[in-house]
Amino acid sequence: MRPVLLRHAVRAVILDEDDRVLLCRFAIPDPVGKIVWAAPGGGIEPGETPLGALRRELLEEVGLVLGLDADPPHVWHQVVVARGHAVGYDGVVNDYFLVRTVWFEPRGALSDDALAAENISGLRWWHLGHIAGYRGSDLFSPRDLATPLGALIALGVPARPVLLGL
Incomplete structure (x- = not known):
């Protein structure tokens, strides 16, 4: 039996002053055919540190420059073991970091074609209430995003990263 191969990734919970x-709108192609709203981020490349990967991903996907002196807190940890969840892997390990910023118009350094190749088809600022009350067919990642996000907003940075479900 071969070992489980998980993709290690970093994601940013980017909160503005309000x-x-x-969140990024991921249009997952067939056979899944789903729309998933998730925090920007992606895989850690060989030789990259988690924060180095976070800096690269934020610049590429949303155009946010995270300074070299920035040390965003690690707030959530998620392990998803599911074939097909990440192409070429048996699942993913996501580490989420809190990034506080003023509102900005997101526009990453990647071209629209490059973003589409990563299945990103849009970017949107969401209020917690809109996520909690959402009744459409799109999904959030994690599925119950409103719960840990509400706790993060209300209680601040946890003493240790909160373990998330799917």
């Missing part, structure tokens, strides 16, 4: 969170 506690809106910036």
